[in-house]
Amino acid sequence: MKMKSNVLAQMFMSSWIFIALLQLYCMGISSSEVPLQLNDDILGLIVFKSGLQDPGSSLTSWNEDDDTPCSWKYIQCNPITNRVSQVSLNGLGLSGKIGRGLEKLQNLQILSLAHNNFTGSITPQLFLISSLRTLNLSHNSFSGRIPINPFNITSIRFLDLSHNSLSGPIPDTLFQNCISLRFLSLAYNSLEGPIPTTLSNCASLGSLNLSNNHLSGNPEFSNGIWLLRKLRILDLSNNALSGEVSQGIFEVHNLKELHLQGNQLSGMLPADIGLCPHLNHLDFSDNMFSGALPQSLGMLVSLTYFSLSNNKLTGDIPQWIGNMSSLQYIDFDNNAFAGKLPESLGDLKSLSSLSLSNNKLTGEVPLSLAYCTRLSGIQLRGNGFSGSIPQGLFNLGLEELDLSVNGFSGSIPAGSTPLFESLQVMDLSQNKLTGDIPAEMGLFSNLRYLNLSQNNLQSRIPPELGYFQSLSVLDLRRNALYGSIPGDLCDSNSLAILQLDENSLEGPIPQEIGNCSSLYLLSLSNNSLNGSIPKSLSKLKKLEILALNFNELSGEMPQELGMLDNLLVVNISYNRLIGRLPMGSIFQNLDQSALQGNLGICSPLLKGPCKMNAQKPLVIDPNAYNKQRGGNNLTHKSSDFVKLRHRRFLSVSAIVAILATLLIAVGIVIVSLLNVAARRRLAFVNTAAESMGSSSQRSGSTATGKLVLFDSKSSEDWVHNAETVLNKASEIGRGVFGTLYKASIGGEGRFVAIKKLVTSNILQYSEDFEREVRILGRARHPNLMALKGYYWTPQMQLLISDYTPHGSLQSRLHDRLPSTPPLSWADRFKIALGTAKGLAHLHHSFRPPIIHYNVKPSNILLDENFNPKISDFGLARLLTKLDKHMISSRFQSALGYVAPELACQSLRINEKCDIYGYGVMVLELVTGKQPVEYGDDDVMILSDHVRVLLEQGNVLDCIDPSMSEYPEEEVLPILKLGLVCTSQIPSSRPSMAEVVQILQVIKTPIPQNTEIF
Structure with missing residues (x-):
């Protein structure tokens, strides 16, 4: 017992001494000033460890009782001095702040803390370590500014601060003593301002990555970066750099990769760019470059990757492109290239991907393209190509072939063994193709997407198409197909989209349609199908869209269809259907347009007779059906x-x-709903207050919730007053993604907006939620409502942003009080331009782009100067999937703003959906009308209404009468812009960057007799 007591006493003394050392150290007393000597490296590492959370117990081997840390895990020592030379803690899930301690490691050469969850600012003391050569703090959550006075960066060769939340400008002092720096990455932060001119001091720099920030201005190409003669990799992509790229690239003879995509650079491409003989990766996409290709490009014989997409380049694609013999990837999409394709393309033997979509190219596709035997992808969509499709293309081992929206004629070529084994995507839609659908198409074993729509194909549907084992999309709309629908189409069980509408198909819908267990879109409208609707449709549990309108289907609808809980859109109009609609699902809420034109559907929305299956049917008007469809x-x-x-x-x-x-x-129902709403409101306030109050004690615990405010100045007030804040919260709006509350924080009466997100399908792990929210938090722009922070528990998620007292564009445009003056034309134009700039930033400054998903006036907030602030952007990123409730709510709450392809095709969300909503908003700004307005006898669709008046020459009649003055030279082009943005064909809509350019041109005085559209 006495021995045990001695051991305990020694342990206690040891712990007490260590705690005392920690306290002395934190007070600034060095280890040499205390009686007990402790290895400086051990002391520094233990102090560093004491400020961390180590959920994986990765640092358990770090024991203060050891004589040396050289045996500790993740630590390396110099074998001669026995001092710590390397600390590598990558990807251990560590969190906390880097406090005092690491600067004690005066022999440290490599410090790598990448891929963890460190927070707080980057401590300048790290730069006091004179021996430090490598500093890697990437992929964490560091915030604040880069230290202004890094005292000893002269020794650092590798510096990586990428993928954090650093803000503010890049300090000039960072590069005052950077003679040894070889690698620098500040990518994926929120840095702003210009690129410092002192960067040219880093004469040894070989790799520079400043991408995905908010850097602006001209990057001093001529007398700054281009002086770095040893530079191999330069990445300035996805910033806000502007101006022209002046000549001088040839000075950087060793440059291998140049990434300038996703900026606002303009003017001609530099004429001397071809003088970089080692260049193998060149990306100028998503800018505003114009003019023709400089001839010096033909000298880049080492270039493998070449992208110029989404610019305003003109001229033809020159013959000398065949000299660029190493090219593997060409992307010139969305420019204005014209003329014919050169035969010299066939000289590019290494070419694997050719993308020239949405240009003005004409003529026939050269036969020599078939000589590029390594081609795996060809995209020529949206040009003016004519003639037949070269047979040679079908002899290649292509994975993707997109020749849609051209003028190709003739028949579809026969395939070959290489194509049968490799092809995954084929789109030949919107051409002039004739003849049969080849039966051998069933041999494409890996085909996932087949679109032959909007041609003049005249044949039966080959049953061999059912042999596809991977086919998920089959689109044969708007052809001249005849015969019956083969029951073999669903043999593979992989089909998700089947569109056969606007053909001449007849016969019944096959019972085998129930085998398409993956189907979520079935469109068979505008055919001559007859017979009854098969009960087997009820097996399609994933079905979301069902279009059977304009056929000759008869009988009653199977009641089993009411079990299809995922249905969002149904149209059975203009058939010969009778009887009751199925109970459940969407059928009881169908509007008149989805039911009309039948013989006797039983619905309170229809004025016609209700006809049931009986021996003696009762019919009031014997010619009711005959009047609608010649029966x-x-x-x-x-x-x-x-x-x-x-x-x-x-x-x-x-x-x-x-x-x-x-x-x-x-x-009774109304009273009950009011009571439920009141109880839910109180429950939200109480729960939020309780959760956020507890989080102030331990913000890192997911059990009590996690509160993070990007503005650290407000965090203390929030933590202290969370219960008070939320008890005073008032509801100010509801939307698809949740409920919005107004709350006051701090002692100065500062208001914020708190959005309580719907809990359905929200990311269930705090790390995933935090990652996505931080991405949204980096989306800073004058026309975006800045995200200030968030609160997370598995049961509740809150987003915190600024509050705008002047309300939304919806309230100013459509819900204006008589005492409130109408919006002037200057304010309306400012709103249109600012909104376009904000959306352009979301679309073009992030990869992948941030899609708003719900562009409409209620999500455009206005500050005191009527500058627009886009709210609710990117919230779709927080959803693991779009469930039927979300999509249904989306359609109902955004009537008129939903792009047509979402309602009748694949429900895929992309930038073009935002552009459609923006176009509708622009038309509202000019006309003052709602996107959909209901009259006594008809429905007015705003885009159709404006288009008709424009064609009739009376478009000025639709301008908002509340505007007393407006310039016609601005109003008319903007109306035309709104119509272009609301085009039914997504590819015909401009990008948001192009919209900004158009608006800027409209505002700039132009010569008379010059039309913008």
Whole structure:
């Protein structure tokens, strides 16, 4: 017992001494000033460890009782001095702040803390380590500014601060003593301002990456970066750099990779760019470059990757492109290149991907292209190519072939063995192709997407198409297909989209359609299909869109279809259907347009008769169906008509009782809903207050919630007053993604907006949620509503942003009080331009782009000067999937703003969907009308209304009468811009960068008799 007591006493003394050393160290007393000597490296590492959270217990081997740390895990020592030379803690899930301690390691050469969860600012003391050669703090959550006075960067060769939340400008002092620096990456932060001119001091720099920030201005190409003669890799992509790229690239003879995509650079491409003989990667995409290709490009014989997409380049694609013999990837999409393709393309034997979509190229595709035997992808969509499709292309081992929206004619070439084994995507839609669909198409074993729509193909649907084992999309719309739908189409069970509408198909819908278990879109409209709707459709549990309108289907709808819980859109109009609609699903909420034109559908929305399957059907108007679709006249017996009249007479006596019952029931429901809403409101406030209050004690615990404010100045007030703040919160709006509250924080009455997100399908792990929210937090722009922070628990997620007292564009445009003056034209133009700039930033400054998903006036907030602030952007990133409730709510809350392809095709979300919503908003700004307005006898669709008036020459009639003055030279082009943005074909809509350019041109005085559109 006595021995045990001695051991405990020694342990206690050891712990007490160590704690005392820690306290002395934190007070600035060095280890040499205390009686007990402790290895400086051990002391520094233990102090560093004491400020960390180590969820994986990775640092358990770090023991203060050891004589040396050289045996500790993740530590390396110099074998001669026995001092720590390397600390590598990559990807251990560590969190916390880098406090005092590491500067004690005066022999440290490599410090790598990448891929962890460190927070706080970067301590300048790290730069006091004179021996430090490598500093890697990438992929963490460091915030604040880069230290202004890095005292000893002269020794650092490798510096990586990328993928954090650093903000502010890049300090000039960072590069005052950077003679040894070889590698520098500050990518994926929120840095702003110009690139410092002192960067030219880093004469030894070989790799520079400043991408994905908010850097602006001209990057001093001529007398700054281009002086770095040893530079191999330069990445300035996805910033806000502007101006022209002046000549001088040839000075950097060793440059191998040049990334300038995603900026606002303009002017001609530098004429001397071809004088970089070692260049193998060149990306100028997503800018505003114009003019023709400089001839010096033909000298880049080492270039393998070449992208100029999304610019305004003109001229032809020159013959000398064949001299660039190493090219593997060419992307010239979305420019204005014209003329014919050169035969010299066939000289590019290494070419694997050729993308020239959405240009003005004409003529026939050269046969020599088939000599590029390594081609795996060809995209020529949206040009003016003509003639037949070269057979040689179908002899290649292509994975993707997109020749859509051209003028190709003739038949579809026969495939070959290499193509059968490799092809995954084929799009030949919107051409002039004729003939049959080749039966051998069934041999494409890996085909996932087949689109032959909008041609003039005249054949039966080959049953061999059902042999595809991977096919998920089959689109054969708008052809001249005839015969029946083969039941073999669903043999593979992989089909997700089947579109056969606007053909001449006949016969019944096959029972085998129920085998398409993956189908979520089925469109068979505008054919001559007959017979009854098969019950097997009820097996399609994933079905979301069903279009059977304009056929000759008869009988009652199977009641089993009511079990399809995922249905969002159904159209059965203009058939011969009768009887009750299925119970459940969407059928009880279908509007009149989805039901009209049938023989006797039972629905309170239809004025016609309700006809049930019976031996003696009762029909009031025997010509009702005949009037709609030339069917046979139906007769009725006079006795049946008398019975019907009698039933009507008897039912009148019950009307009063029924109405009274309904009114009472409605009243009960309303009162109940109000009570439920009140209880939910109180529950939200109480729960939020309790959770956020507890998080102030331990913000890192996911059990009590995690509160993070990007503005650290406000964090203390929030933590202290969380309960008070949320108890005073008031609801100010509801949307698809959740409920919005107004709350006050701090002692100065500062207001913020708090959005409580819907909990359905929100990311369930705090790390995933935090990563996505931080990406949104970096989306800083004058026309974006800045995200200030967030709060997370598995049960509740809150987003915190600024509050705008002047409301939304919706309230100013459509819900304006009589006492509020109308928006002037200057303010309307400012709103249109600012919104376009904000969306352009989301689309072009991030990879992948941030899609808003819900562009409409209620999400455009206005500051005191009527500058627009886009809110709710990117919230779709927080959803693991778009469930049926979300999509249904989206359609209902954004009626008129939803791009047509979302309602009738694949529900895929991309930038073009945002552009459609923006176009509708622009039309609202000019006309003052809602996107959809209901009259007594018809429905007015705003884009159609404006388009008709424009064609009639009366477009000025639709301008908002509340505007007393407006310049016609600005109003008319903007109306035309809105119509272009709302084009039914997504590829015909401009990008948001192009929209900004167009608006800037409209605002700039131009010569008379010059039309913008």
